[in-house]
Structure formats: C-alpha cells, structure tokens
Amino acid sequence: MNKEQNKIVAMFDIIAKRYDISNRVLSMGIDKSWRNKAVRKTYKLYDKDNINHIVDVACGTGDLMIYWQKIANNLNIKLHKITGIDPSSKMIDIAKQKIKDANFTKAFAQNLPIENNTVDIVSIAYGIRNVVNRAEAFSEFYRVLKVEGLLTILEFTKDEKKFWFSSIKKFYMTNIMPLVGKIVSGNSEAYKYLPDSIKQFVTSKQLQGELEKAGFKIVFVQDYSFDMNTTIIAKKV
Ligand SMILES: C[S@@+](CC[C@H](N)C(=O)[O-])C[C@H]1O[C@@H](n2cnc3c(N)ncnc32)[C@H](O)[C@@H]1O
DSSP: OOHHHHHHHHHHHHHHHHHHHHHHHHHTTHHHHHHHHHHHHHHHHHOOSEEEEEEEETOTTSHHHHHHHHHHHHTTOEEEEEEEEOSOHHHHHHHHHHOSSOEEEOOOTTSOOOOTTOEEEEEEESOGGGOSOHHHHHHHHHHHEEEEEEEEEEEEOBOSSOOTTHHHHHHIIIIIHHHHHHHHHSOHHHHHHHHHHHHHSOBHHHHHHHHHHTTEEEEEEEEETTTTEEEEEEEEO
16 A cells, blocks of 8 residues: 555554544544444445345444444344454454454455455445545445445545534644544544544535445435534445
C-alpha cells in the first residue's frame, strides 16, 4: 500500500490499546445509538432470518461486530459467519479478546481476500474516511457482495448546511477533541488527525454519488446529530 495509507494504519497500531476508552469519551456514548439503529435497519431491509456471512471492514476493535451478533440474536436471525477485516494487527488483537465466534483477517478494504458474490452484508463503521482510495474499496465491496446484498456505512461526514451548532462543533473538533484525545490516548497526533480527516472528507451526498458510480443503489440514508454522523445503506443490484 502507499505511504499515506501505511502511515494511517501505523497510527491505529499505536493508539489501539486506548482506542475504546478514547472513543467512548470523545463520542460521549452517542455512537452506541447510531450503531444500534444502523444494524437494526440493515437487518430489517435485508429481511432474512438466515444470514450466511457478514464482513465488517475496518473492524478495528470490533464494536460493530458485537452489534451484528447481539442484534441478530435478539431478532432470532441465524448468523452463520462474521468476519472482521482490518490492516492494523494491534486493533485486531483487541477485537479478538472481545469477540468469540468470529473470524479475523488482516487486510485493506481495497483488497479483500474474499470470493466474489459470497457476502450478505458488508459494513464499514468510521473506517471509509481512512481508506485512501475509496473507489477501489467500493469496487471490492461490490465484488464480494451477493446480488441484493447490502453495504452499511457509518461515517462522520462534512456538513452540508450551516447550523447554529456548527461553530460549537468546529470548536469542539479543533480544540477539545485533540486535547481530550491526547489526555486519554496519550497521542495528540492521532486526535488531531480525526478532525482534519473529517474536514478533508466528503459530504453525505458526495459519498452517495460515489457509491452509485460503483454500481450500488442507495436504499437508506440518515444524517444524525446536525449531520455529524451519516448512515448509508446501499444495495448491490
Ligand atoms: C476509527 S477506527 C474504526 C473501528 C471500528 N470500525 C469502529 O467502529 O470502532 C478505523 C479503522 O480503520 C482501519 N483502517 C485504516 N485504513 C484502512 C483501510 N485502507 N482498509 C481497511 N481498514 C482501514 C484502521 O486500522 C482502524 O482500525
């Protein structure tokens, strides 16, 4: 992979041990509700009580995988196999301690070691922003999904509209987040990277356009918390 991509992964290797605690503090727990809603909506749209394979790309320490497993259980959905994929071995090591009955593979989103047309659901939570070449990743997601399979993306997107809240959000992301991130994780670079990467990232609309270009049909979009978080569900048609 290119230098920029390897640098991003090296940063996640460094913060892996403190990632969960930093994440909870910085998101103030709101991400739990975003994850819960995204997973429930995907299961509802997929509408099957037998699911063969879910692949969570950029799985990190595995939080979304836990939601896929728990909610499948609650809804009486038989989930046969779940695979977490991430290029950071340190993030995967933590996921392995938290999650049983799952497979893990070290790989990039741009090059998935998975056969064509075999996956029911691909997910990527707060990960696509770190993928340097998104078009390659979207083409991989499309390739591995079965026809009618779903792709669920959760991400912090750039806001489109100006809210009264925007300046508070900007202040939080530019000043508070790197400071709290530094205190909790011990690494200020990583938590400066987060707001910078959101500023450089696309809006929800632009992301949807890229997915359509890759052949997906957008079936659900929800922007939460003053467009801070976007959930997009797209179907392979
Ligand atoms: C912010 S964490 C998100 C982890 C997890 N999905 C969650 O919801 O908490 C981003 C993850 O993306 C991974 N990552 C970075 N570049 C990647 C790439 N090109 N392909 C796949 N994953 C990547 C990092 O190693 C890191 O674990």
